[in-house]
Every structure is written in C-alpha cells, then in structure tokens.
Amino acid sequence: MNDVLHKLPEFASNHLALVALFVAILLALLGGEVMTLFRKWKTLTPAGLTQLINRDTPLIIDLSASADFEKAHVPGAKNVAMSQFDPETQKDLSKAKDLPVVLIDKDGRGVGKAANRLIKAGFQKVFVLDGGTYAWQTAQLPVAKGKK
Template sequence: MDVFLHRLPLFFDQHALLVLACAGLLLALLVTEVMQLRRGWNEATPATVTRLLNRDNALLIDLSPRADFEKGHIPGARNVAMEQFDPEHKDLAKVKDMPVIVCCRSGVTSQRAAQKLVKAGFKNVHSLAGGLAAWRQADLPVVKGKA
C-alpha cells in the first residue's frame, strides 16, 4: 500500500488529462444525483408503477390527449389532458397524501405535471419513466376505450 501511495503523484503527473476527465465525470454524476433528490418526485419503472397501483392504491393520471388515451392506456388510469391539468383542483386536493403517478406517451409531459404536483404540496409523486411506450415495451396490459 505504501508503494501505491508513493506512485500516485507520478501517475497524476503522467496522466493529468485522464485524472481531470475522471474528476469531471464524478462531479457531473454527483450534481445529477443531487438534482434528482431535490426535485421532489421520482421516476418510476413500469414494475414500480405496478407495485404502487396494486399495493398502495395509487392514483394514476394519464395526460395523453383523449384520442390517444382511447387507443390504449394503463388499466385504472384517469385521463386528464395536460391543458386541463390543475393540481389545485378539489378532486386532486383530496389525495395529496396518496401516491400519485402521472404518465403520458413518452414521459416528457408527465415530468412537467409531476413538478406541478410537487409545487402544489403533493408528497408522494411519481412519473412513469418512458411513458406508455415503456409500459408497452414491458409487455404490460393496455386497455382501449374510455376509462
């Protein structure tokens, strides 16, 4: 171990670019993790969403346009178009302490909705990572028609 510690400065001198790149990547990883912790909501995999729906009786909100929702959605999802999504609505205020999952087609719109929910005081907010596309890719059930 003593030999290793004596050779370490020599390694740093000979491979300064490699050491800087490694330090930069480590810093970027650390910043990303801290930002994810501070945002207040979680990205959920399809397996996590299934667990939340089955065990925790989570509310699932699908933000897809009505036509897309009727073409296929997760069983039990409630459809609310993003334009009409209001975290302050009286029906949503009743479930502030429950787990709430938001999803859309690709997962981008649901991230904005998750942020709105956190700002409105919701504590247990999840966004389906990858959206309905990830759900279908995991070969999980999709139902057609109105909710």
C-alpha cells in the same frame, strides 16, 4: 498507461475544442444527475408501478392527448389534458393529497412540470412512470383501450 498520461497534456493543448466539448458534456451529465437527486418526485419503472398498484391504491393520471389515451393506457388511469391539469382546482386531485399520485404520458418526457406542480400544491407522494405508456407496453403489461 503511463505513456498515455504523458501525451495527454499535449493532446489537450492541440485539441482545445474537443476538450472543451468533453468538459461541457460532462458538466451537463453531472448537472442532470444532481438535479435528479434533489427533485421531490420519484420515477417508477413499469414493474415499480405494478408493485405500487398492488400495495396501495394510487391515483393514476394520464396526461397524454385523448387520441393516444384511447389507443392504449394503463388500466385504471384517468385522462386529463395537460392544458387542463391544475392540481389546486380539480376535485379528484384535491381529495387525493394523501394518496400516491402517478403521472403518465405517452413517452414519459412531458410530466416533470406537472409533477412539480403537484409537489407545490402540497402532494407528498408523487411518482412519474419513466418511459410513459410506451414503457408500460414494452414491458408487455396489460393496457386498456377507449375513453375509460
């Protein structure tokens, strides 16, 4: 171990590009983790969503495309197109400011902006299903099919 520490400065000076790439990747990872700590919405696992459904009556909004929603969605979810998602003008949402609101999409990647919009509109309990409908299905939880 002591030998490695003695050779580290020589390695770093001979491989500046590798060291710079390592530092950039490390900073990106740390930045992502810090942003996760300070965002106001929380992520849920499929098991966490199941507990929330059993404990409360959350409003579950699926922002997937209609075709994806019809193939499979979390039971009880309402489909809203991302292009039509406006928390300040939709009637269902304006009534639910005190309820937990869970946002879902196909794979869990596209709902962060929608969650931020809900927070900005005054919603206090905003959640995102990590991994989306895909994670729900992978956990072998029941899915609904069709438009409702």
